[in-house]
Amino acid sequence: MNIPGRHAAPRSLPRLTRSPTCRLGPLATLLSVLTAGALTSACATTHGVRRLADGTEVHTFRREWTNAHLVVHGDSAFLVDAGFEREAPGLAEAIAAEGLDPARIRAIVLTHGHADHAGGAGWFQRRYGTPVIVGRGDEGMTASGRNEPLCPTDDTARDRLASDQGATYAPLAPTTIVEDALSLAALTGIDAEVVRLPGHTEGSLVVVVSNAALVGDLFRGNVFDAGTSVHFYMCDLEDNRRDVAHLLGELAPAAVTFFPGHFGPLERSSVEDAFARLREETSSVRP
Ligand SMILES: [Zn+2]
Secondary structure: OOOOOHHHOOOOOOEEEEOOOOOOOHHHHHHHHHOOOOOOOOOEEEEEEEEOOOOOEEEEEEEOOEEEEEEEEOOEEEEEOOOOHHHHHHHHHHHHHOOOOHHHOOOEEOOOOOHHHHOOHHHHHHHHOOOEEEEOOOHHHHHHOEOOOOOEOOHHHHHHHHHHHHOEOOOOOOOEEEOOEEEOHHHHOOOEEEEEOOOOOOOOEEEEEOOEEEEEOOOEEOOOOOOEEOOOEOOOHHHHHHHHHHHHHHHOOOOOEEEEOOOOOEEHHHHHHHHHHHHHHHHHHOO
16 A cells, blocks of 8 residues: 555554444453553554564554554554454544555455454445455354344453344445455455354454464453453353364464554464463362
8 A cells, every 4th residue: 555654653652542432341340440551541543563584564453442453564454353343434544544444455364253343344345345245154243233142251341241132233245254264465466364263253264374373252352451361251161261272272373463453463472371361270179
């Protein structure tokens, strides 16, 4: 995307874009106050950039706790997740503010069909004709615009369950459904691979590019530090641990950076430590 002035902006510092439609619960409001200056308000967009080993850039736009990642290489770009539907116009503005043209995004990969990741994709599809890629098993959610039942894993999730479970979006029709794996090279011009990894949802996808992986809600970052945590919603924790081991060992053995759907990015050691700790905790409570 060769757009004049693109490199005029500072690349390493988060930039803020105010969100006109931000809606926060009391907990999120409290957290946004507590983290002001460090993570910035949850009622705004933060923007950060990581450069990968092959020169690919991952631009992370965070709104309402949720990340949308724009993967950019040369003149090509694709988006991994698109946030809530209500945030899509603001996301497009934030992308444009970085000198990246949202009309030229070649595809949107939805790591899964939950409203906080998939909701904005239909807006881009309607406005720009952007192709949308969904994993087999989540097309029911994108067809209905409704989340399947969520299994909270901690008190924060239990507090948020009603609003997260009830979040909806306008139904959308995927352009491509991924059965097992899909190369993005032909469609996007970027050497990246989408792999289906059922767990958080049946159609959950991860994207492997250069020495990184974008993992959706396979796990999450922490609010206050660089650590990794089990995602807020996960129905089978044993299966989740196996999936993470499969990701680290087979799907993305060269990945050193992981971009989750919430907070992050995360270093490999942070992910390994978190899931090794979980394995120990689980085995220690077994008879
Ligand atoms: Zn999710």
